[in-house]
Amino acid sequence: MKKVSIQFKLNGVLRQLKAAPNDTLLELLRDKLGVKSPKTGCDRGDCGTCTVFMDGRTVRACLVLAPEADGREITTLEAISKNPSPLQKEFAKRNSFQCGFCAPGIVLSATELLKKNKRPTREEIQEAIAGNLCRCTGYTPIIEAIEAVAGKRGA
Amino acid sequence: MPIACEFEYYKPKTLPEALALLAKHKGKAQALAGGTDLLVWMKEGLRSPEAVVDVKALKELKGLDLKGGALHVGARTTFAELIESKLVKEKFPLLWECSRTVASVGVRNRATLAGNICSAVPSLDSAPALLTYEAVVLVQGSKGKRDIPISQWFTGPKKTALKDGELVLGVKIPLPKKHGACYAKLGRYRGEDLAQVGVGIMALANDEYRVAFCAVGPTPMRAKRIENALNGNKLSDELICRAQELVPQEIKPISDIRSSKEYRLHMAGVMLERGLKAAAARLAGEGPAYGESVL
Ligand code: FES
Numbered sequence A: 001m002k003k004v005s006i007q008f009k010l011n012g013v014l015r016q017l018k019a020a021p022n023d024t025l026l027e028l029l030r031d032k033l034g035v036k037s038p039k040t041g042c043d044r045g046d047c048g049t050c051t052v053f054m055d056g057r058t059v060r061a062c063l064v065l066a067p068e069a070d071g072r073e074i075t076t077l078e079a080i081s082k083n084p085s086p087l088q089k090e091f092a093k094r095n096s097f098q099c100g101f102c103a104p105g106i107v108l109s110a111t112e113l114l115k116k117n118k119r120p121t122r123e124e125i126q127e128a129i130a131g132n133l134c135r136c137t138g139y140t141p142i143i144e145a146i147e148a149v150a151g152k153r154g155a
Numbered sequence B: 001m002p003i004a005c006e007f008e009y010y011k012p013k014t015l016p017e018a019l020a021l022l023a024k025h026k027g028k029a030q031a032l033a034g035g036t037d038l039l040v041w042m043k044e045g046l047r048s049p050e051a052v053v054d055v056k057a058l059k060e061l062k063g064l065d066l067k068g069g070a071l072h073v074g075a076r077t078t079f080a081e082l083i084e085s086k087l088v089k090e091k092f093p094l095l096w097e098c099s100r101t102v103a104s105v106g107v108r109n110r111a112t113l114a115g116n117i118c119s120a121v122p123s124l125d126s127a128p129a130l131l132t133y134e135a136v137v138l139v140q141g142s143k144g145k146r147d148i149p150i151s152q153w154f155t156g157p158k159k160t161a162l163k164d165g166e167l168v169l170g171v172k173i174p175l176p177k178k179h180g181a182c183y184a185k186l187g188r189y190r191g192e193d194l195a196q197v198g199v200g201i202m203a204l205a206n207d208e209y210r211v212a213f214c215a216v217g218p219t220p221m222r223a224k225r226i227e228n229a230l231n232g233n234k235l236s237d238e239l240i241c242r243a244q245e246l247v248p249q250e251i252k253p254i255s256d257i258r259s260s261k262e263y264r265l266h267m268a269g270v271m272l273e274r275g276l277k278a279a280a281a282r283l284a285g286e287g288p289a290y291g292e293s294v295l
């Protein structure tokens, strides 16, 4: 199994490394690059805890081969949190999360939603985070926070 | 779960290169598009390729456009792109509606229609739309091209008519006449789940109907007996009852972790009724908006 040379932008910084073909992007980020906001939950595409942005769209890092990152732009919660968004502040204000394991994925999914749809309905919010499982909160405080910032400037 | 099998990763820039790789690793090569099924299957040991051929650099597999009276969906086209396409929403509402029910946003951003039909799971959400629209799968092998009608594509659970060494270039969907449509999907809960039963319905002018099911047999299927009973007749509760009586002849559901056989049989009838009514209403410019569940 030949390692593959890859080059990609991670949170704005160009990274160059060799990846094993059967490494996932999630393993690459967490184990090789120390980026820990994407979490390993189900590791099979169902839970959304491993969510990252790839060229501006949310993807499941557990379902991306590391070599596929070549030439792409990967953004994780770390980059967004440098300057917390109104959405993140609203989550914090309302204590929307409990253990927080699902939070990185939900913040990214909700950020993607608000980018595409400034005024989502409750239904649309539920649909947008349907692939992000939360085992603590029952979702209500999460959905309410997204509703609260939707339509506000800079959300 | 890490991927246990070891393979070489290739990302060919041209179609001949890709086909040569598939030929060289005959039976041991796996094409990779969105990877949302393939990676899970490799993790579970259901697939252990020695070569993974990433097709995302091939320009022949790109594109989503209307030409020569048909929609060409290049094999690289994701479900997110289908959902965002006005053309798809307006002219192929059944494809649009079923695409929205595939897994979740993060999966749809990567998963492709072509990859979906190559996975060929019985619960394939896109299948009822492709079957009723009578789509054609465009396939390229080292000896040339083949067009495979979707009705001959699914040969068993996770099995297709694609031969070793062949690659799916895309899917061609003939532009249908004006129609109303409905994809009804039953899951254990709302939100992300595989279908327990899926029904796709197309209602055309002059009382013409097309009906297809997924998740209720080894492969997705068109329901011709039901169509014959419906065609040429005004939709009425009586007519729908007659169509529902034919459901057990059309589908072969099994009991599994998601549902019992009896529940699937029962719900297929209920969904047939709701779907027919919604599709007919939408044809008349009424009924629930596309994307709104009828269940
Ligand atoms: S860990 Fe990737 S979706 Fe669950």
Ligand code: FES
Residues within 6 Å of the ligand: A096, A097, A098, A099, A100, A101, A102, A103, A133, A134, A135, A136, A137
């Ligand atoms: S806060 Fe614990 S999983 Fe969501």
